[in-house]
Amino acid sequence: MKFEDIIRQNQVITIETLKRDPELIQQLHLLLSKLHFYPTSQVNAGYNPQTQQGMEKFAWSQYLDTIKTGKIGRTFAERLLQKADPDRYYANLLEPCGKINDNTNKSTPVSTTLAAVDPKILLKDAPGCSTSVLDGLSRQLIDEMNWIEPSTLVSFGDLNVDNGPAVYPFLQPAARTALSRAISARGRKLYVNSAYRTIAQQLMLYNQGQRRQCGIGIVATPGRSNHQSGLAIDVEDYYGWRPFLEAQGWLWLGQYDPPHFDYVGWGTRDIRWLAILAFQQLWNRYNPRDQIYEDGLYGWSTEYRLNRSPIGGFPPRILYLTLPYMEGSDVIRLQTALNRAGITTGTDGVFGPGTELSVMNFQRQKGLVADGVVGPNTYKALGIS
Numbered sequence: 130m131k132f133e134d135i136i137r138q139n140q141v142i143t144i145e146t147l148k149r150d151p152e153l154i155q156q157l158h159l160l161l162s163k164l165h166f167y168p169t170s171q172v173n174a175g176y177n178p179q180t181q182q183g184m185e186k187f188a189w190s191q192y193l194d195t196i197k198t199g200k201i202g203r204t205f206a207e208r209l210l211q212k213a214d215p216d217r218y219y220a221n222l223l224e225p226c227g228k229i230n231d232n233t234n235k236s237t238p239v240s241t242t243l244a245a246v247d248p249k250i251l252l253k254d255a256p257g258c259s260t261s262v263l264d265g266l267s268r269q270l271i272d273e274m275n276w277i278e279p280s281t282l283v284s285f286g287d288l289n290v291d292n293g294p295a296v297y298p299f300l301q302p303a304a305r306t307a308l309s310r311a312i313s314a315r316g317r318k319l320y321v322n323s324a325y326r327t328i329a330q331q332l333m334l335y336n337q338g339q340r341r342q343c344g345i346g347i348v349a350t351p352g353r354s355n356h357q358s359g360l361a362i363d364v365e366d367y368y369g370w371r372p373f374l375e376a377q378g379w380l381w382l383g384q385y386d387p388p389h390f391d392y393v394g395w396g397t398r399d400i401r402w403l404a405i406l407a408f409q410q411l412w413n414r415y416n417p418r419d420q421i422y423e424d425g426l427y428g429w430s431t432e433y434r435l436n437r438s439p440i441g442g443f444p445p446r447i448l449y450l451t452l453p454y455m456e457g458s459d460v461i462r463l464q465t466a467l468n469r470a471g472i473t474t475g476t477d478g479v480f481g482p483g484t485e486l487s488v489m490n491f492q493r494q495k496g497l498v499a500d501g502v503v504g505p506n507t508y509k510a511l512g513i514s
């Protein structure tokens with residue numbers, strides 16, 4: 130037996146069973162030694178006190194109480210493979226995109242789902258199989274990324290494409306340009322089943338995998354997949370599109386995951402840390418009494434908060450002139466709405482005196498109290514929910 134089998138078959142084995150399986154013990158020693166929890170020179174030895182110690186140390190580092198219970202289950206096996214041998218783990222065990230997209234795009238009719246779901250529900254309790262219920266939170270995350278680094282992600286929704294219901298048509302600028310060229314070269318509409326995936330969507334899929342819901346197996350934790358880099362798309366008619374996409378720097382992943390293409394051309398960067406940083410900033414802005422590190426690293430403490438974020442997004446802050454100035458993606462949303470209402474104002478995401486004046490002008494125009502404070506009434510008048 131291998132740890133892969135425990136994961137695939139969702140098995141639980143006792144330490145006693147482990148002791149009788151030399152193949153599994155050897156793999157365990159190898160993995161633990163890679164993580165420096167077991168001496169490399171003893172990999173071929175049988176089960177011994179150091180094995181027990183190594184497992185305890187690893188379980189402790191992962192906040193798992195596996196060893197105390199005397200059993201090894203899927204979570205332990207998965208964490209161990211993921212940490213010690215990530216390449217093998219991601220190559221052999223992860224769910225291919227095609228299957229995830231089937232669930233995300235087709236399993237629940239989006240319009241009815243969105244209407245019926247309370248936006249205050251937390252991500253960990255997100256209902257159904259479609260990640261489209263996370264729309265509010267997902268959009269907030271994309272806004273926040275673009276606020277930290279403008280034009281990190283650009284929309285390709287204006288190209289000759291047809292996107293599935295839960296698709297966020299965002300790519301890094303270089304990938305968008307390459308996609309645009311491929312579509313022009315073929316002169317045909319491209320059907321896209323997945324493009325940018327927010328860390329919120331990724332965590333919902335990961336949760337489904339962990340709970341064996343929605344027919345999903347193993348899903349990467351947030352921060353791994355190229356879909357979170359704005360450098361991947363899943364398309365229909367992939368054989369037809371392959372030569373056109375490949376001519377523009379898009380790489381076909383192959384038979385294992387046929388709809389998936391990665392952009393590997395010039396002018397890109399790794400933005401996965403930015404997606405995580407965006408969430409950490411967003412969380413801290415709305416949770417002044419529960420601040421977390423803004424380090425762009427996805428760990429236990431970030432996952433815990435992401436699981437406890439409302440699927441409809443964090444409710445808008447009350448915005449007003451203060452020192453230091455309030456800033457963020459919600460200020461950009463306010464400034465954009467003011468411009469839409471005919472009040473020209475900068476969209477820099479910083480609530481300075483100019484923005485305050487614009488708010489007061491808008492409030493006067495609408496017969497509201499012109500106090501420059503953006504609260505529920507002003508939000509409503511601006512059409513921001």
Ligand SMILES: [Zn+2]
Pocket residue numbers: 226323356361362363388389390
């Ligand atoms: Zn994919």
